[in-house]
Amino acid sequence: MTAPLREPTVEAPPDATEEAAAAVGSDSTAVQGRSLGRIAWERLKRDQLALAGGGVVVLIVVVALLAPVITDLMGQDPETHHEDLINPLFGTPNGSLGGISGDHLLGVEPVNGRDIFARILHGARISLLVGFLSAVVAVVLGTVLGILAGFFGGWVDTAISRVMDGLLAFPQLLFIIALVSVMPNDLLGLTGSGVRIFVMILVIGFFGWPYIGRVVRGQALSLREREYVEAARSLGAGRFYILFKELLPNLVAPIIVYTTMVIPTNILTEAALSFLGVGVKPPTASWGQKLSNAIDYYDSDPVYMVVPGVAIFITVLVFNLFGDGVRDTLDPRGSR
Numbered sequence: 001m002t003a004p005l006r007e008p009t010v011e012a013p014p015d016a017t018e019e020a021a022a023a024v025g026s027d028s029t030a031v032q033g034r035s036l037g038r039i040a041w042e043r044l045k046r047d048q049l050a051l052a053g054g055g056v057v058v059l060i061v062v063v064a065l066l067a068p069v070i071t072d073l074m075g076q077d078p079e080t081h082h083e084d085l086i087n088p089l090f091g092t093p094n095g096s097l098g099g100i101s102g103d104h105l106l107g108v109e110p111v112n113g114r115d116i117f118a119r120i121l122h123g124a125r126i127s128l129l130v131g132f133l134s135a136v137v138a139v140v141l142g143t144v145l146g147i148l149a150g151f152f153g154g155w156v157d158t159a160i161s162r163v164m165d166g167l168l169a170f171p172q173l174l175f176i177i178a179l180v181s182v183m184p185n186d187l188l189g190l191t192g193s194g195v196r197i198f199v200m201i202l203v204i205g206f207f208g209w210p211y212i213g214r215v216v217r218g219q220a221l222s223l224r225e226r227e228y229v230e231a232a233r234s235l236g237a238g239r240f241y242i243l244f245k246e247l248l249p250n251l252v253a254p255i256i257v258y259t260t261m262v263i264p265t266n267i268l269t270e271a272a273l274s275f276l277g278v279g280v281k282p283p284t285a286s287w288g289q290k291l292s293n294a295i296d297y298y299d300s301d302p303v304y305m306v307v308p309g310v311a312i313f314i315t316v317l318v319f320n321l322f323g324d325g326v327r328d329t330l331d332p333r334g335s336r
Contacts, residue, residue, distance in 0.1 A: 043329040050325020056318040064128050067121035076104070078122045078285055082113030090300065098303035106307050110297050116290075116304070120311055123285040126274075127315070130200050131267040137205025139259050142212030147251065149213070150220025151243055161217070164210035172207040173272070179203060180278040193280040200273060204266055212258045216251055223247050253330040260323035264316040271312055287312050 044050060063070065071077060085099055086092070091111045093099030098107030098116070106116040149160040180199055187195045223229065224247065232242050273279040274288030282289065287308045294305035 040329045044325055047325040047328065050322055050328075053318040053321030053325065056314070057322050060124065060315055060318070061128060063121060064124040067118075067125055070121060071115075071118040074118070076115040076118040078114060078118040079283055080114065082108055082115070085113045086111060092297065092301050098301050100303070107301075107303050109293075110301055110304060116307055119285040119290065120287070120307060123287045123290065123308070124311070124315075126197065126280055126284065126286050127267045127270055127312075130197060130204065130270040131263045133201045134204035134208065134266045134269075135259055135263045137201060138208035138262060139212055139255060141206070141209035142258075143216050143248075143251070143255055145209065146213035146216030147220045147243060147247060150217040151224050151239070151247060153221075157217070160213070164213050167207055167210045170207065172203075173269070175207075176200065176203045176273060177276065177278050180273070193284040196278070196280055200270060200279065204269055208262060208266070211262070212255065215254050215258060219251055219254055220247055223250055257323065257327045257330055260319065260326050264319035264323075267319075268312070268316060 082104075085094055085104075085108050087094055093108045093110060093113070095101065099113075100107045104115050104117065106120065108115055109119070145160050145163075149157040176199075180196055183195055183199055185191055185195065187198065190198055229242055229246055232246050237246075270279060271286075271288035271291070274286040275292045276288075277292065279288055280286045290308040291305065291312075294301075294308070298305050
C-alpha cells in the first residue's frame, strides 16, 4: 500500500519571520488613536491668540482669588483711608496721575485716599464671582430644560419653548433693578452686599438660561434621531438613560462654548448694575461702582476712571478671545 502524498511545506526563514513581526510591531506603535480631548487641545494650541487670552484669564482668576494675600504682602488694605495724600482744597490726590507712587501703584481715590490697586483686586472677586456662578445657574437650567424639550417634543417642547420666548422678551435689567431695590438687608443668613450678590447671581442666571436652552434644544432634536439612540431604544434603554448617557455627552462641546461666551456678558451686567447703584453696597469694592464714583472726577483725576474701565475692558476681551478659540476648536466646521 502506498502512503498518501503530502503537500510540501515551505518554512519561512527565521530572519524573514522576525522581520515581519518587527514590522507589525512598529506599525502598531506608529499608529495611535487620539481622544477627542487631545484633538481639541492640538487645535487650540495652533490658535496663539486664544491661548494668550486663556493665559490672561487664568492670571485674572488667580489674582482675584489671592487678592487678600497680595494686598497684605503689599501692606495695602482696600478700606484704609490716606487723607494725608489728598489735597484738602480740591479733594484730589496730591501729585500727578492720581497719586501714583511706589506705595500706590495705581494711585489713590479722591477724598478718602484708599489705594486703587487694592480695591481693583478686591473688585475682581465680585465681578468674577457673579460672572461664574450666574453662568453655572444658566447652564444648568438651560441644559436640563433644553434637552427635555428637544428629546420629548410635543407639549413638553411647546411649554418650555414658550417660557424661553417670554424670558427672552422680558426686560432683564429693569427687573433686576426693581428686585434688588426692594430686597431686605437680611436674607438666608446673608446681609448687606451678600444679599445683593445672591440676588444678582440668581436673577442673571435665571434670565440667561433660555439662550443656552435654545442651543441645547436644537442639538437634542438632531441627536435623538441618530443611530446610536435607536440602538439604545432597541436594547430596552429607558428615556432618562438615553438622555444622560447618550445625548448629554454629545452636548458637552456646545455647553462649554456657551459657558465661555456668557461669563463676560455676566461680568458686564454686574458692572452695569453696580454702576447704577443697585449692585454691591459700599464699602465693598466693585468695578462698576468705581466707574460710577469716578464720574465727578473725570476732568480733575482721569486716572480714577481709566483704571476700572481698563480692568473691565481687558477682562471681557480675554474671555471673548478664549471663548472664540474654544468655539473654533470644538466646532471646526464653523471656524473662521
